Amino acid sequence: MTDGGTSAKIRLAGVTHSFDGVRALDNVDLELSPRQSLVLIGGSGSGKSLLLKSILGLVEPDAGTIEVDGEETVGMPENQRMQWMKRFGVLFQRQGLFDSLKVWENVAFRLLHEHDVPRAEAREIAISKLGQVGLIAGTADLFPAELSGGMQKRVGLARAIATDPDILFLDEPTAGLDPIMSNIISDLINDRVDDLGASVISIVSDLAVVRRIADSVLMLHEGRVVWHGPVSDLDTADNAYLRQFVAQSIDGPIRMPALAG
Numbered sequence: 001m002t003d004g005g006t007s008a009k010i011r012l013a014g015v016t017h018s019f020d021g022v023r024a025l026d027n028v029d030l031e032l033s034p035r036q037s038l039v040l041i042g043g044s045g046s047g048k049s050l051l052l053k054s055i056l057g058l059v060e061p062d063a064g065t066i067e068v069d070g071e072e073t074v075g076m077p078e079n080q081r082m083q084w085m086k087r088f089g090v091l092f093q094r095q096g097l098f099d100s101l102k103v104w105e106n107v108a109f110r111l112l113h114e115h116d117v118p119r120a121e122a123r124e125i126a127i128s129k130l131g132q133v134g135l136i137a138g139t140a141d142l143f144p145a146e147l148s149g150g151m152q153k154r155v156g157l158a159r160a161i162a163t164d165p166d167i168l169f170l171d172e173p174t175a176g177l178d179p180i181m182s183n184i185i186s187d188l189i190n191d192r193v194d195d196l197g198a199s200v201i202s203i204v205s206d207l208a209v210v211r212r213i214a215d216s217v218l219m220l221h222e223g224r225v226v227w228h229g230p231v232s233d234l235d236t237a238d239n240a241y242l243r244q245f246v247a248q249s250i251d252g253p254i255r256m257p258a259l260a261g
């Protein structure tokens with residue numbers, strides 16, 4: 001960045017959030033450049049989902065600043081936030097599909113309820129988005145429970161891109177899939193992100209997927225950023241947390257809570 005850093009898509013500085021006095025996010029700094037793909041890694045409970053929720057304004061940090069396109073979003077009035085949220089596409093952990101809605105109604109949910117797109121048009125857009133994630137039009141009238149895990153992920157992705165967002169948040173987009181399907185979904189993510197020219201933050205625990213979709217990687221541990229660097233440094237960076245994570249070792253600075261005492 002040559003303009004003093006103002007062209008970052010998303011910039012966090014000192015973001016801190018506590019629950020009952022325990023810091024779940026601790027002084028987090030993060031910068032996402034336009035059209036970059038950042039992947040968050042870290043153990044369970046390290047603060048990854050909370051970080052995305054903070055940027056979305058679903059939880060308000062106790063301290064710190066969160067800028068999107070140079071605009072401060074912490075403390076933004078509710079009506080302004082609703083407008084502002086429209087630029088985000090989000091794939092929540094476990095997809096968060098509504099069981100009682102058909103596939104196309106899930107994909108078109110925000111078009112119908114936030115963008116006031118007429119139903120017939122919303123359905124057309126949904127079918128087109130389903131096509132972009134490799135699902136035939138006949139999928140549109142099924143219910144989520146009728147789909148395989150891989151198809152549900154595709155529907156979740158179709159919903160995330162339905163409004164042509166320029167920022168995408170993907171929370172575990174390949175969790176629970178077999179390795180081949182994970183690769184297929186990863187490539188789909190890359191293709192759709194390229195079409196949209198979107199900036200992306202994903203949460204991924206599968207290292208093969210991290211390598212496939214990340215430009216840069218940020219590692220959290222107990223709410224703190226313990227490593228941040230290009231994906232090309234994943235195997236060589238001299239960082240004890242990262243080395244343990246990549247080696248999937250039980251020995252190292254990351255300690256899982258004991259199951260029995």
Ligand SMILES: Nc1ncnc2c1ncn2[C@@H]1O[C@H](COP(=O)(O)OP(=O)(O)O)[C@@H](O)[C@H]1O
Binds near residue numbers: 042044045047048049
């Ligand atoms: N609504 C909440 N109330 C209390 N604690 C929470 C809440 N949301 C998250 N936490 C705590 O914050 C920490 C980070 O959670 P989270 O961001 O969901 O972790 P992960 O890295 O697995 O996505 C965890 O210790 C979790 O228990």
Ligand SMILES: [Mg+2]
Binds near residue numbers: 093203
């Ligand atoms: Mg999570």
